[in-house]
Amino acid sequence: MKLTTKGRYAVTAMLDLALHxxxxxxxxxxxxxxxxxxxxxxxxxxxxxxRQSLVASVRGPGGGYSLGKExxxxxxxxxxxxxxENMDTTKCHGAHNCQNNERCLTxxxxxxxxxxxxxxxxxxxLQDLMDRKAVREVADRQEHGDVDASLVDQLxxxxxx
Amino acid sequence: MKLTTKGRYAVTAMLDLALHxxxxxxxxxxxxxxxxxxxxxxxxxxxxxxRQSLVASVRGPGGGYSLGKExxxxxxxxxxxxxxENMDTTKCHGAHNCQNNERCLTxxxxxxxxxxxxxxxxxxxLQDLMDRKAVREVADRQEHGDVDASLVDQLxxxxxx
DNA sequence: GAAATCTTGACTATTTTAGTTGGGAAAGTA
DNA sequence: TACTTTCCCAACTAAAATAGTCAAGATTTC
Numbered sequence: 001m002k003l004t005t006k007g008r009y010a011v012t013a014m015l016d017l018a019l020h021x022x023x024x025x026x027x028x029x030x031x032x033x034x035x036x037x038x039x040x041x042x043x044x045x046x047x048x049x050x051r052q053s054l055v056a057s058v059r060g061p062g063g064g065y066s067l068g069k070e071x072x073x074x075x076x077x078x079x080x081x082x083x084x085e086n087m088d089t090t091k092c093h094g095a096h097n098c099q100n101n102e103r104c105l106t107x108x109x110x111x112x113x114x115x116x117x118x119x120x121x122x123x124x125x126l127q128d129l130m131d132r133k134a135v136r137e138v139a140d141r142q143e144h145g146d147v148d149a150s151l152v153d154q155l156x157x158x159x160x161x
Numbered sequence: 162m163k164l165t166t167k168g169r170y171a172v173t174a175m176l177d178l179a180l181h182x183x184x185x186x187x188x189x190x191x192x193x194x195x196x197x198x199x200x201x202x203x204x205x206x207x208x209x210x211x212r213q214s215l216v217a218s219v220r221g222p223g224g225g226y227s228l229g230k231e232x233x234x235x236x237x238x239x240x241x242x243x244x245x246e247n248m249d250t251t252k253c254h255g256a257h258n259c260q261n262n263e264r265c266l267t268x269x270x271x272x273x274x275x276x277x278x279x280x281x282x283x284x285x286x287l288q289d290l291m292d293r294k295a296v297r298e299v300a301d302r303q304e305h306g307d308v309d310a311s312l313v314d315q316l317x318x319x320x321x322x
Numbered sequence: 323g324a325a326a327t328c329t330t331g332a333c334t335a336t337t338t339t340a341g342t343t344g345g346g347a348a349a350g351t352a
Numbered sequence: 353t354a355c356t357t358t359c360c361c362a363a364c365t366a367a368a369a370t371a372g373t374c375a376a377g378a379t380t381t382c
Contacts, residue, residue, distance in 0.1 A: 002164065003278070006339065008271050027358065041341055047360070060349030061357040085338090110169050117164070117278055129270065167370065188327065202372055208329070221380025222326040246369090329378070335371085342365070350357080 007080040009037050010045050011129075014079050017055065018071040018126045025057075025064030045083050052082040071130060077122035168241040170198050171206050172290075175240050178216065179232040179287045186218075186225030206244050213243040232291060238283035 016031050028046060032039040046065060049055045053068045067074060177192050189207060193200040207226060210216045214229045228235060 003271065003275055004163075004339075009340095011270075025358090029358085038341055040343080041339095043360075044341085050360090057359060058349085059347075059357085059359045060351095062350070063348090063358050065359085110164065113282070114164055116281075120277070121274070165370075170371095186327090190327085199372055201374080202370095204329075205372085211329090218328060219380085220326085220328045220378075221382095223381065224327050224379085226328085324382085326381080327379080330376085332374085332376105334373070337368100337370070339368070340366085343363085345361085345363100347360070348358085350355100352353100352355080 002084050003080075004084070006045075006083055009035075009041070010049065010079050010083040011076055013037065013042060013045065014049070014054070014067070014074065014126055015129055017065060017067050018074075018130055021067060021071065025062070025066050027064040030064075048082050049079070052078065054078060054082055067126075071126040074126045075122045076124045076126075076129075077118050077120075080121065081118070163241075163245050165245070167206075167244055170196075170202070171210065171240050171244040172237055174198065174203060174206065175210070175215070175228070175235065175287055176290055178226060178228050179235075179291055182228060182232065186223065186227050188225040191225075209243050210240070213239070215239060215243055228287075232287040235287045236283045237285045237287075237290075238279050238281075241282065242279070 012035050013031050016035055017026055020026050020030075028039055028042045031037065032042055046055060046057075050057055050065075050068075054074060055065045055068050057063070057065050173196050174192050177196055178187055181187050189200055189203045192198065193203055207216060207218075211218055211226075211229075215235060216226045216229050218224070218226050
């Protein structure tokens, strides 16, 4: 599990799709403009998102992308692992036949840690983000200005990690 | 917060130091051989670990490195952030003056997510790892062979995340 | 003084990230 | 049918990060 701008781009784009749900297919050009992401780069990301059935596509004029399932059923972890290669890190992947067990142990620790983070991210859905976002936008308008409320507080603590 | 082999190398090396605590300073050459990490690369990593006072150094023959404080007081998160540059990702870092709030919101979400992971890793000390490791090694010897018990179960769920 | 060890800085190779370019293929509309 | 809009796809590129090498020096012990 990596947390890079690549994954953030994907989540941002998916969130954009979710926010415009009900307006028919959304073109990548729209997302590119709204979110400030390169159109060609979005195409690469959506190619992978589509292969994972996270989005559905419609070609031709009036076409575009829409969510592959409900926002409530799409989790951040899915989105990230769809665009990030499955970083098959390190020599003894899976097998426990390293020279000394020390190294293998650390390897396991790492992948387990990674799994826990994945579990955590897999408990946050796009719908959750939209809800928080709505909360924040309301708060922004109410207090009018640079509100800095931490999203951590709002996100709370999903089960698992 | 990134989870790369760089951070794992650092944690592995620190764990090695912790495991040989009480044997006097440990040379990087020893760690390099035991853990299969390039000596010169270790030098780079320890340069940073030393600047953060996570390790103490002794020069000359018989010299080497030792933990800068007790294993119980050194946390994985510290080690990782010591060797990983403070990835100052993305345009609107801190300031909320982006074009549209959408992007900034995602940015905040990301850094907060990152902070939560950091909090989680900051609740696991080297001592914790040693304890788990001891448990595992005993289990390995008792069952003699390729035991595959998940470390996740053993690690449990530190408070916070 | 010699050897062991840390300390530092500059250099290099490989991989990943973040794109660009250029061509398609499908679908709607005139 | 011609044309436009959109998705689709593969190859290429530039910049950065990762992982590591190399060379020189500073301390300390023997």
